[in-house]
Amino acid sequence: MAITNPGGNLNSVPSIQKQTLATNYLDLSSASNAGWGQQYVPDLMEKEAEVFGPRTISGFLAQVGAEEAMTADQVVWSEQSRLHLSYKGYISGTGIFTVVSDIDGNKATQGFTAANHGIRVNDTVIVANANGVFKGIVVYVNGAAATIKVYDGSTSIAALGSAGDTSSTILVYGSEYGKATGYYADSDGSTLTRNNNSHTANEPHFKTFTNKPIIMKDYYEVSGSDASRIGWVEISTESGQGGYLWYLKAESDTRARFNDYVEMSMLESVKGSGSNDADLHLRADGDNVGTQGLFDAIEDRGNVTTGITGVNAATDLAEFDAILAEFDKQGAIEEYMMFVDRSTSLAIDDMLASMNSYGAGGTSYGVFNNSEDMALNLGFSGFRRGSYDFYKSDMRYLNDKATRGGINDAAGASAIRGILMPAGTSSVYDQTVGASIKRPFLHVRYRASQTDDRRMKTWTTGSVGAATSALDAMQLHFLTERCLITQGANNFMLMK
Numbered sequence: 001m002a003i004t005n006p007g008g009n010l011n012s013v014p015s016i017q018k019q020t021l022a023t024n025y026l027d028l029s030s031a032s033n034a035g036w037g038q039q040y041v042p043d044l045m046e047k048e049a050e051v052f053g054p055r056t057i058s059g060f061l062a063q064v065g066a067e068e069a070m071t072a073d074q075v076v077w078s079e080q081s082r083l084h085l086s087y088k089g090y091i092s093g094t095g096i097f098t099v100v101s102d103i104d105g106n107k108a109t110q111g112f113t114a115a116n117h118g119i120r121v122n123d124t125v126i127v128a129n130a131n132g133v134f135k136g137i138v139v140y141v142n143g144a145a146a147t148i149k150v151y152d153g154s155t156s157i158a159a160l161g162s163a164g165d166t167s168s169t170i171l172v173y174g175s176e177y178g179k180a181t182g183y184y185a186d187s188d189g190s191t192l193t194r195n196n197n198s199h200t201a202n203e204p205h206f207k208t209f210t211n212k213p214i215i216m217k218d219y220y221e222v223s224g225s226d227a228s229r230i231g232w233v234e235i236s237t238e239s240g241q242g243g244y245l246w247y248l249k250a251e252s253d254t255r256a257r258f259n260d261y262v263e264m265s266m267l268e269s270v271k272g273s274g275s276n277d278a279d280l281h282l283r284a285d286g287d288n289v290g291t292q293g294l295f296d297a298i299e300d301r302g303n304v305t306t307g308i309t310g311v312n313a314a315t316d317l318a319e320f321d322a323i324l325a326e327f328d329k330q331g332a333i334e335e336y337m338m339f340v341d342r343s344t345s346l347a348i349d350d351m352l353a354s355m356n357s358y359g360a361g362g363t364s365y366g367v368f369n370n371s372e373d374m375a376l377n378l379g380f381s382g383f384r385r386g387s388y389d390f391y392k393s394d395m396r397y398l399n400d401k402a403t404r405g406g407i408n409d410a411a412g413a414s415a416i417r418g419i420l421m422p423a424g425t426s427s428v429y430d431q432t433v434g435a436s437i438k439r440p441f442l443h444v445r446y447r448a449s450q451t452d453d454r455r456m457k458t459w460t461t462g463s464v465g466a467a468t469s470a471l472d473a474m475q476l477h478f479l480t481e482r483c484l485i486t487q488g489a490n491n492f493m494l495m496k
């Protein structure tokens with residue numbers, strides 16, 4: 001079955017020009033309606049038809065996050081590191097393990113220093129690679145070379161991998177020391193001089209992240225004459241106002257569009273590279289601009305799923321099981337909210353419906369909490385898999401053709417199908433407050449002080465109404481300054 005679209009027959013794009021056209025005024029002088037001289041008055045439907053339903057997409061961040069004021073040019077926060085010592089690398093020679101990256105794959109380019117790993121002499125370790133799983137004790141550490149010699153009780157662990165390879169994993173699970181030994185003795189009790197590193201205590205590490213607010217502006221202007229002129233179309237605004245003053249409609253649309261831009265910017269924005277003035281996110285004055293939105297934060301520090309190879313890439317249990325396995329490696333938060341597009345939402349419904357014996361061949365009454373005399377409900381708002389609870393909701397932004405829905409149609413495999421985000425709060429160290437505090441995983445910081453609150457500013461200038469200038473017009477201005485903070489992005493999942 002093919003679905004066609006009316007396309008150009010829809011009044012779908014606002015215009016920057018104020019023009020009198022046959023499409024926006026009532027022409028009773030044309031040949032089609034016999035002109036003003038006709039004796040019959042047409043049946044005029046004054047009310048503007050709302051053919052696109054609710055046109056705004058804002059509200060997502062209000063559901064899942066919080067807002068908080070700030071007084072600085074940037075937000076700085078720190079996130080805990082993992083507790084246990086586990087690294088990736090390769091084995092060469094006689095059981096020499098060379099550390100290349102941390103367990104998450106961060107190398108020197110991501111700020112990880114292999115020579116500063118926390119494994120020490122007399123640590124008992126597990127080493128795993130394609131040859132199997134081995135347990136042994138650390139007998140030598142070369143700090144400068146980031147190498148660790150592991151003895152497995154009889155023979156040294158077989159070599160596997162080459163320079164730069166991360167095919168092997170090492171995990172510290174304890175330690176063992178001989179009687180009457182200090183921290184400088186090897187496994188047989190003899191004194192060991194560590195090359196280039198002393199046997200020091202491990203210090204906790206953390207990563208610091210920053211984001212900066214962006215200033216967003218918009219305005220609407222109407223002349224004094226137009227502000228006092230009524231039209232023949234009865235309009236209704238997004239805020240509930242109605243009447244025949246067209247400028248109310250235009251002002252309301254500008255306000256609603258600005259509110260949507262505020263939310264879309266928090267989702268879509270990326271930081272500028274600052275490399276040259278041709279950078280899309282670099283102004284000509286050389287200031288590095290841009291802020292990190294939700295999508296970019298997840299792709300940068302979180303997880304991305306594109307479905308399981310060879311299986312339905314929309315949504316199925318195989319993909320969800322892979323998602324659960326990844327969440328188990330992270331914070332193992334039990335409750336997740338899913339905001340998805342329509343196709344993914346229906347795929348999840350189909351997946352859940354097929355879990356009962358009658359789902360594939362017909363209707364299964366009772367599974368959906370309905371009877372034969374009730375309308376059949378084939379939708380699901382939540383489910384539990386393993387130890388995780390998922391709550392599903394459609395995200396209008398991903399469906400609307402005028403927003404991400406249209407982009408996704410053209411993006412193919414790069415289209416964003418949905419977001420999995422944890423519910424609840426996370427504990428982080430706030431540099432501004434100077435203490436460890438709990439915050440929602442997702443929250444907006446806006447600029448505000450006793451002098452000026454820039455969360456959402458609106459003001460009017462001109463001579464219409466309360467006159468503030470000699471301009472024979474009314475100008476309505478909108479401004480905000482804000483950024484989005486995505487804490488614990490490793491617990492988020494972007495579905496593509």
